[in-house]
Amino acid sequence: MIYQFDKFAIDTCNFQLRKDEAPIDLEPKVFDLLAYLIANRDKLVTRDELFENLWTGQVVSDTSLSNQIKAARRAIDDDGKRQARIKTVFGRGYQFIAEVIEQQPPDPSTGPGHMQIAREVKSDSRPSIAVLPFTNLNNDPEFDYISDGITEDILIGLCRFRTLLVIARGSTFLFKGKAVDPVEVAQKLDAEYLLEGSVRIVGERVRITTELVEGAGGKDVWAETYDRVLDDVFSVQDDVTQRIISTLASRLEKVGREAALKKNKDALTVHDLLLRARHYYPDWDGTQDGILRARKLYERALELDPDCAAALSGMACTYNIESSSDWTPDREAAAAHSFEYARKALMLDDRDSNAHMIMACS
Numbered sequence: 001m002i003y004q005f006d007k008f009a010i011d012t013c014n015f016q017l018r019k020d021e022a023p024i025d026l027e028p029k030v031f032d033l034l035a036y037l038i039a040n041r042d043k044l045v046t047r048d049e050l051f052e053n054l055w056t057g058q059v060v061s062d063t064s065l066s067n068q069i070k071a072a073r074r075a076i077d078d079d080g081k082r083q084a085r086i087k088t089v090f091g092r093g094y095q096f097i098a099e100v101i102e103q104q105p106p107d108p109s110t111g112p113g114h115m116q117i118a119r120e121v122k123s124d125s126r127p128s129i130a131v132l133p134f135t136n137l138n139n140d141p142e143f144d145y146i147s148d149g150i151t152e153d154i155l156i157g158l159c160r161f162r163t164l165l166v167i168a169r170g171s172t173f174l175f176k177g178k179a180v181d182p183v184e185v186a187q188k189l190d191a192e193y194l195l196e197g198s199v200r201i202v203g204e205r206v207r208i209t210t211e212l213v214e215g216a217g218g219k220d221v222w223a224e225t226y227d228r229v230l231d232d233v234f235s236v237q238d239d240v241t242q243r244i245i246s247t248l249a250s251r252l253e254k255v256g257r258e259a260a261l262k263k264n265k266d267a268l269t270v271h272d273l274l275l276r277a278r279h280y281y282p283d284w285d286g287t288q289d290g291i292l293r294a295r296k297l298y299e300r301a302l303e304l305d306p307d308c309a310a311a312l313s314g315m316a317c318t319y320n321i322e323s324s325s326d327w328t329p330d331r332e333a334a335a336a337h338s339f340e341y342a343r344k345a346l347m348l349d350d351r352d353s354n355a356h357m358i359m360a361c362s
Helices: 028-039 047-054 062-075 112-121 141-159 169-175 182-189 233-262 270-279 288-304 309-323 331-348 353-361
Strands: 002-005 008-011 016-019 022-024 086-089 093-096 101-103 128-131 193-202 205-214 220-229
Touching: 002 028, 008 028, 028 047, 028 062, 028 093, 028 169, 047 062, 047 093, 047 169, 062 086, 128 141, 128 169, 128 182, 141 169, 141 193, 141 233, 169 182, 182 193, 205 233, 220 233, 270 288, 270 309, 288 309, 309 331, 309 353, 331 353
Parallel strands: 128 193
Antiparallel strands: 002 008, 002 101, 008 016, 016 022, 086 093, 193 205, 205 220
């Protein structure tokens, strides 16, 4: 659904807020909050309702919710003083009060013209993943907070990986408690991958299973089972979540590299080029031929997007490896190139970890 109000449009199918057709960056939770308030604009939404639907099974302070409301207001040019779009009812909750026009998004199945529109809307070349709500196999609502908490933590953790496009929680939790066809869900959410899982508690032990599924064909990409003693539920949850996130992120990168290598060279996106480049020095080591191949791929990525920080830091990495190799004709020149590319990358993205590492080594 697309909700239009004033100069804004919020697209819940493509998880995007736009102002005058220009996209606005939003944290996933702020997007979910804004979308929920707009979808339920015909009533006052209480704080308890927001906690229950957007932070299921989590302990969230009123201050945290207030900060999310402030962020949502800033995104749509509103504030707590004017309250022209999001109204606060003191001690009770919030209501979206701006006039809204609902519009159905184009159906990709109705013809090639609509398919073209759909492709233009999704311009992000990063692999997309949806984390479906983990199933509570105990069939006891008392344990929902564990399965929901793990789902939420994994989703938040994956959002920190800037090479992934993570589907918003508000969309994935619509499938909670439902038997779903992975391929159908992937199509609805426009996700290339789905992460499913389950939680079973028996006595003092908990078993958590996870499964990464390819959205296009429903093929299993990766699966794992974790058994833990349930002596401290939150420590167990944190431990398992971190293991899943680290394994999943590396697995997705590996799958992405393999897919990028199979693509036609003329159809490669910036993200594909970055993945192909990393194939030639997966463990921060590589031959002269491999490093030079990677460098050419980064150069092609920069031709497509001159402001791609990841491509710039990738160039820095290749020169950094060259500066410590025995095949380079000029180690000092390679080191200088590495520093300069890392500096440019950080000017565009001060959170680029590779660039920071290069600068630290310089």
